[in-house]
Amino acid sequence: MGRTISxxxxxxxxxxxxxxxxxxxxxxxxxxxQDGTGPLACRQFKAMGFKAAHKxxxxxxFVDHASPSPxxxxxxxxxxxxxxxxxxxxxxxxxxxxxxHSIVFEKYVNPGDVVVAADSHTCTGGALCTFATxxxxxxxxxxxxxxxxxxxxxxxxxxxxxxxFPKGVYSKDLMLHIIGxxxxxxANYEALELGGGTIRALPMHxxxxxxxxxxxxxxKVGLIEPDEITHAWLREHGRDHKFPDLTPDKDAVYExxxxxxxxxxxxxxxxxxxxxxxxxxxxxxxxxxxQVFIGTCTNGRIEDLxxxxxxxxxxxxxxxxxxxxxxxxxxVYRQAAEENLLQVFVVAGGLVTAPGCGACVGxxxxxxxxxxxxxxxxxxxxxxRMGNPKGxxxxxxxxxxxxxxxxxxxxxxxxxx
Amino acid sequence: MKLNGKAxxxxxxxxxxxxxxxxxxxxxxxxxxxxxxxxxxxxxxFAAAVQPGDFIVGGRNFGQGSSREHAPTIIKLAGxxxxxxxxxxxxxxxxxxxxxxxxxxxxxxxxxxxxxxxVDLAEGVVKNLTQGTSCRIPPLPPVMRKILADGGMVExxxxxGGKLDLE
Numbered sequence: 001m002g003r004t005i006s007x008x009x010x011x012x013x014x015x016x017x018x019x020x021x022x023x024x025x026x027x028x029x030x031x032x033x034q035d036g037t038g039p040l041a042c043r044q045f046k047a048m049g050f051k052a053a054h055k056x057x058x059x060x061x062f063v064d065h066a067s068p069s070p071x072x073x074x075x076x077x078x079x080x081x082x083x084x085x086x087x088x089x090x091x092x093x094x095x096x097x098x099x100x101h102s103i104v105f106e107k108y109v110n111p112g113d114v115v116v117a118a119d120s121h122t123c124t125g126g127a128l129c130t131f132a133t134x135x136x137x138x139x140x141x142x143x144x145x146x147x148x149x150x151x152x153x154x155x156x157x158x159x160x161x162x163x164x165f166p167k168g169v170y171s172k173d174l175m176l177h178i179i180g181x182x183x184x185x186x187a188n189y190e191a192l193e194l195g196g197g198t199i200r201a202l203p204m205h206x207x208x209x210x211x212x213x214x215x216x217x218x219x220k221v222g223l224i225e226p227d228e229i230t231h232a233w234l235r236e237h238g239r240d241h242k243f244p245d246l247t248p249d250k251d252a253v254y255e256x257x258x259x260x261x262x263x264x265x266x267x268x269x270x271x272x273x274x275x276x277x278x279x280x281x282x283x284x285x286x287x288x289x290x291q292v293f294i295g296t297c298t299n300g301r302i303e304d305l306x307x308x309x310x311x312x313x314x315x316x317x318x319x320x321x322x323x324x325x326x327x328x329x330x331x332v333y334r335q336a337a338e339e340n341l342l343q344v345f346v347v348a349g350g351l352v353t354a355p356g357c358g359a360c361v362g363x364x365x366x367x368x369x370x371x372x373x374x375x376x377x378x379x380x381x382x383x384x385r386m387g388n389p390k391g392x393x394x395x396x397x398x399x400x401x402x403x404x405x406x407x408x409x410x411x412x413x414x415x416x417x
Numbered sequence: 418m419k420l421n422g423k424a425x426x427x428x429x430x431x432x433x434x435x436x437x438x439x440x441x442x443x444x445x446x447x448x449x450x451x452x453x454x455x456x457x458x459x460x461x462x463f464a465a466a467v468q469p470g471d472f473i474v475g476g477r478n479f480g481q482g483s484s485r486e487h488a489p490t491i492i493k494l495a496g497x498x499x500x501x502x503x504x505x506x507x508x509x510x511x512x513x514x515x516x517x518x519x520x521x522x523x524x525x526x527x528x529x530x531x532x533x534x535x536v537d538l539a540e541g542v543v544k545n546l547t548q549g550t551s552c553r554i555p556p557l558p559p560v561m562r563k564i565l566a567d568g569g570m571v572e573x574x575x576x577x578g579g580k581l582d583l584e
Contacts, residue, residue: 024584025583025584036445037485049574071443074442077445135512138515138569139570146580189507362438382482383432387439
């Protein structure tokens with residue numbers, strides 16, 4: 001019987017053949033935490049009696065959620081993480097360097113790796129065909145100590161997408177469409193394999209958006225089969241691009257197959273307070289918007305900023321609406337500065353923050369007021385997500401977000417691109 | 418061991434933002450203080466009124482969202498003896514077992530707010546003492562049963578000489 005991508009990767013890491021539904025302890029190639037989950041992971045590491053980290057060069061502590069620290073409690077958490085890194089030799093990524101998932105995508109993860117991290121959007125790595133999945137602090141503490149974790153080999157939902165995107169439609173719209181269609185628990189405990197002609201034609205930044213949001217339909221991973229675009233990314237980022245054959249077998253067994261015609265998609269938003277509460281722009285009420293946020297591990301890459309800047313160039317954001325742009329990593333920030341994109345955002349009336357998670361995590365840099373509406377390129381819109389349970393969050397592509405900043409209400413990006 | 422308490426009902430899609438709000442991020446290294454806010458953005462009165470032994474009874478996809486283990490940790494710290502839900506989001510499920518908080522997947526529509534429940538994990542039975550009904554619950558996967566039986570992941574590792582012993 002043929003094997004899915006997940007079955008291939010996990011078999012190689014378990015040392016025994018694995019089929020969907022089986023449990024095994026597997027080797028972990030890379031493990032990381034961020035400043036919201038890291039302090040607990042480090043305390044659990046000590047509580048379990050570990051003294052040294054397994055392969056400390058492949059364990060990373062990121063400060064990205066509260067970066068730079070807005071409160072002394074968090075400054076002390078950061079201080080604790082720095083001390084832990086000094087004691088154990090694990091890697092440390094300072095404030096302002098960027099979001100964990102975006103940095104590991106630039107520098108660390110490879111096709112066929114198993115990566116676990118204490119953050120739900122670890123599944124971003126799936127765009128490079130990495131079996132990358134989020135867990136809690138204690139599981140990552142175990143991975144830090146032993147270089148191992150236990151996993152259940154997931155069943156796989158195959159999503160096959162064919163056809164070109166219409167004007168103004170991006171991979172964000174596709175992923176919101178998929179989540180709206182199958183629901184927030186539509187793939188709980190399962191793997192997604194995203195494929196088909198549309199996916200093969202997508203540049204890497206657009207694939208990142210898809211894999212990043214796999215967790216929003218409950219999936220463990222969102223895997224994309226490696227191809228020339230994968231090889232090119234690895235070459236451009238100075239990484240060895242030799243990896244095992246990860247093509248799913250022709251007779252691999254799928255839990256189900258979902259076919260999507262990309263040509264029928266429209267710009268799509270997720271309305272408060274659930275990611276699967278989706279509407280096309282034609283169905284959406286064009287409500288007033290107080291804040292537009294462009295960035296995050298979902299849509300904070302240089303190509304995302306270029307799309308937004310192309311729409312905002314020479315225009316002004318609507319008075320009564322504010323625009324916050326947060327590049328995902330320092331590399332994106334540097335490139336955006338070089339291309340004068342930061343200038344475009346600021347001249348239009350927006351502001352640019354340091355690289356990191358920014359307003360997405362509700363800690364600082366854009367907490368919503370009561371009853372305020374935000375259109376954001378992030379990945380989830382749960383009640384309270386942006387720091388205030390009375391805030392209303394809509395998820396959208398960078399193009400829809402930029403158009404919204406200009407109009408001051410939920411806007412159709414198709415007339416701007 | 419039998420768990421006894423009354424049911425606190427919650428709807429579908431309770432996220433870790435409801436359970437342990439992001440705006441209280443700065444309290445994550447002060448879990449007793451964070452526990453005073455448990456479930457605050459779903460039911461603000463819950464934290465002050467919950468009694469030791471009580472049950473959280475959710476709908477679909479309980480615990481969806483962020484990987485923050487602080488969510489099941491403060492549910493346990495608040496004295497809740499188990500979470501019952503129609504389905505449990507993947508990361509919350511692992512985290513709950515790791516911190517020693519039992520989770521039970523079952524049809525929760527039959528349970529009403531305030532019902533007195535008795536849960537026997539070893540026998541796999543949930544009794545609704547208020548309604549005089551009972552139902553069997555499926556066992557957890559063996560890996561999770563073992564971690565839970567050891568008292569959570571930290572105790573598991575300590576008990577097994579600093580290793581995972583799940584096979």
